[in-house]
Amino acid sequence: MARRRAGETLPAEAADTVTALTRGLDVLGCFRRGDGPLGNQEIAARVRLPRSTVSRLTATLTRAGWLLHVPETQRYRLGPAAIALGGAALGGLDIRGIARAPMQELANRTRAVVALGMRDRLSMLYLEVVRSDAPISLNLEAGSRISLAFSAMGRAWLAAAPANEREEALLRLRELDDGAWPRIAAGIAKAREDAARIGICCSFGEWQDGVNAIATSFRPGGGLPLMVINVGAPAFVCSQEALLDEARPALLDLARGLEGVLDRPH
């Protein structure tokens, strides 16, 4: 009875990988921001695992506090341990604290939203978001995702990422939605060109209609991967010209200042 499913993505290389753990994590990972509680059946469908297996997995996750069981509806939602993990992960990132002040300054100056992000699989992940007025300084949006292919942030990552990582991402992006590929490829070609020529990548209404953004990447050091900062706003707040002429130099300065900060003594 072959345990490892036939179409497994990694035929050979996953030599010592703990399958049970991977599967459990997949169950956790299938909870996406915005969707309500999930039943075992729904989960089984998402992670492509037999129901009995999922049943055992969810039971384990619930016992450990990673999932919360809603008895009346027999569904699961992410539990406190999941929240705490995110807090620990975010709390350990000193780069956030270092970047916050200059990001805030830039946000105030441009009246836009400035965000710091890194890649998570096929998305960009916000690590810190600051707004111009910051009446609520809460990091409401830290931990949320944005398109890798169509956002300025994602494109800046693609433009600067190590070749092997980029190629792997592009490959998976393509097989995810082959129809959108021409549009994706065009955007990325332009992005690499922009990055080389003017140091930033753009997304003018391509991620969401009426939203303009520019972004650039840097390497914080300290063993952390490539990171990206973007400046974005509704078109009526920041025109393309405003972003390119005014925000761009400041953004480049900001990124340059953060280059390798974590490696420098202090």
Next chain:
Amino acid sequence: MARRRAGETLPAEAADTVTALTRGLDVLGCFRRGDGPLGNQEIAARVRLPRSTVSRLTATLTRAGWLLHVPETQRYRLGPAAIALGGAALGGLDIRGIARAPMQELANRTRAVVALGMRDRLSMLYLEVVRSDAPISLNLEAGSRISLAFSAMGRAWLAAAPANEREEALLRLRELDDGAWPRIAAGIAKAREDAARIGICCSFGEWQDGVNAIATSFRPGGGLPLMVINVGAPAFVCSQEALLDEARPALLDLARGLEGVLDRPH
């Protein structure tokens, strides 16, 4: 070769629990907010598992994006998937959005910090934190933890939690630090009394010197567990009297308004 370790906490009841998954989650969970990257050895010590096992586990977690490997120092830190999970967990909690506005109002009125939390194992976990405009603030964010035994928030939970959950928590609290037990027990006895008499629990300088707070609990419904709201501030911002006389009624109102919101049609 007995796989399940001798002193396992749950001798019998964990009938179908996926051990490998539990262990992997323990590895993730041993990363606490504030401590830097961890090596395999350190992890092995924390979770009490053989090094070779931990090695395999961390390799698996890294491959899936839950851990980030820092090559030069050979240590691990929590990865993007962990952050994303926290985001998804927090994003799915509608109660945060519902509670935010009235919490903000209360914060402004009292010039204190108002927080919403739930229990996570032996801590209270902040789900939402709202500050007044006043600049002095505690350094607490959503996803961080606070003492179950000594904070107003923790005491409010203990005072209202279902008996079995409370007893289990108290038991583990006691075996965690038997020396502190008398002080813990006294605080909790007082808390239950306060809860019954005036609807709130207090912590005046007991959690941290110079910090006053009061808290009360409510049941949001929707299958969610008991939650707590607190109002707290440095003593020179809010005296005990100010909290008891002014903040208390408003806090009780707030909590009453949230009682069962998620069950009501909308």
Next chain:
DNA sequence: TGCCACAATTCCGAATTTCGGAATTATGAT
């Protein structure tokens, strides 16, 4: 009230996968 459909959970034998001690390799310090 009884029946049906749907979903979750439990059962159980098979055997793959995990486990961990020991050996090995890598790294860095003295």
Next chain:
DNA sequence: ATCATAATTCCGAAATTCGGAATTGTGGCA
């Protein structure tokens, strides 16, 4: 160059996980 520390790999043993099928539980509907 040698030693100490830590991570990883190896490998045989067998416990644990796996998943199909049966069972139990739930809610809707006639």
